Amino acid sequence: MAEFHDPTVVQQPIPFADLTPLEHRVLTRIFDSEETGSGLLLHAALGPRENIAVPIEEVRAALAVSVSVPGRLALFLSQRLPDASVTDGVVAFDLSGLSWTVVLQDVVRRSPSLPYVTAVTAFTCTAMRPDGFGGMAVLITADVIRGVSTNDILETWLADGTVGREHRLPHLVEDELRAEVRAVIEADETLTRLAPEMVSDADIHAACRAVAANRDFGQEHGAAGFRAALAAIRVAERRLVGS
Numbered sequence: 001m002a003e004f005h006d007p008t009v010v011q012q013p014i015p016f017a018d019l020t021p022l023e024h025r026v027l028t029r030i031f032d033s034e035e036t037g038s039g040l041l042l043h044a045a046l047g048p049r050e051n052i053a054v055p056i057e058e059v060r061a062a063l064a065v066s067v068s069v070p071g072r073l074a075l076f077l078s079q080r081l082p083d084a085s086v087t088d089g090v091v092a093f094d095l096s097g098l099s100w101t102v103v104l105q106d107v108v109r110r111s112p113s114l115p116y117v118t119a120v121t122a123f124t125c126t127a128m129r130p131d132g133f134g135g136m137a138v139l140i141t142a143d144v145i146r147g148v149s150t151n152d153i154l155e156t157w158l159a160d161g162t163v164g165r166e167h168r169l170p171h172l173v174e175d176e177l178r179a180e181v182r183a184v185i186e187a188d189e190t191l192t193r194l195a196p197e198m199v200s201d202a203d204i205h206a207a208c209r210a211v212a213a214n215r216d217f218g219q220e221h222g223a224a225g226f227r228a229a230l231a232a233i234r235v236a237e238r239r240l241v242g243s
Helices: 021-030 056-066 072-083 100-110 150-159 162-187 201-214 221-242
Strands: 008-010 032-036 039-044 051-055 085-087 090-094 116-125 134-141 145-149
Touching: 021 039, 021 051, 021 056, 021 072, 021 100, 051 056, 056 072, 056 090, 072 090, 072 100, 100 116, 100 134, 100 145, 134 150, 145 150, 162 201, 162 221, 201 221
Parallel strands: none
Antiparallel strands: 008 039, 008 116, 032 039, 051 090, 085 090, 116 134, 134 145
């Protein structure tokens, strides 16, 4: 069975002084962590965890000193603590209703030295599935949480007409353009000194892309092909003169 993972790295160390005791305890369970002189480094090899377990007495003590500090985590956990499952002195929380990005945004809002936090995520899969790979970049500021995935980028490219504008003509014309080049050269012996065979596939491809980028898509396919044939001949002439 395919397993999906989303390894994530928070790129900035989070200053210890900017974290409440509750945020420290929870973030170090959502993520793996390392402590450095600059602060807390957060990362998760398989992805941030949504279900965490914390000793109940640690939660109560951390809540007591954190509840007066502005932040959404303390309110979220204090509302759920009475109904939370406690086993052997350890309480389990489902954090799916409060993203780690929200917790970090509260830290940024209070921090005098941390204007933003960025994080990068890779989407991976144990099977080579077309929907199993990609990535995401996240920007967290005091005002916004913004994320862009590789799928978002591809959808933007597809929506803005890039595919039609840059590739429609090459797909329609390149296979036919070799014959068009020959016909144009044979029809007008004053057009060029080149033999049709001297116009390469690379010349044809470059000409198609140039015509596609500049043409009016209302023009007829045949007219576009004729223009592309002429352009391919000129590309070949410039190439051969410069060689």
